[in-house]
Amino acid sequence: MAGFFNGRHGNKNHNVKQPDIFAYFALLSSGTYAAADIKDKSKAKLIFLSCGSKVRPDGLKNTVLVLKEAGFNVVSYVSENTAHEFHTWRRNLRELASLFIRIVQQISQIQTVNNETIIVCPGNDISGC
16 A cells, blocks of 8 residues: 555555555655554565655655664665655655566566466465565
8 A cells, every 4th residue: 555645644544554454555755654553564565665855865764774673674765856746756656666566576477368468466366466
């Protein structure tokens, strides 16, 4: 689950409370998680945090270090020369989408059937991804 601007608040509040549903967390607009926010660390497969370089990038970098020390798989991205604005969100979303495509390619089997691309996840459902 991902959220940016005001959507990051709802995203942050909902996904950590439902670890059986959400395993990939993304905050695209300067938001951060504390290790204590995520109740079941074993179910959190990836945390993606991002911000613009003009909006507290040091706070984001410090949070990433703390979360990694606590055993979380964390990836971050700082959009250069942007603030809390559309360009930041667009770049952050591009980085997140690219990351998820690489993840899905690693853990799934991609097939072409009748000129359509189909992603087959382990166990034949999305929970395997």
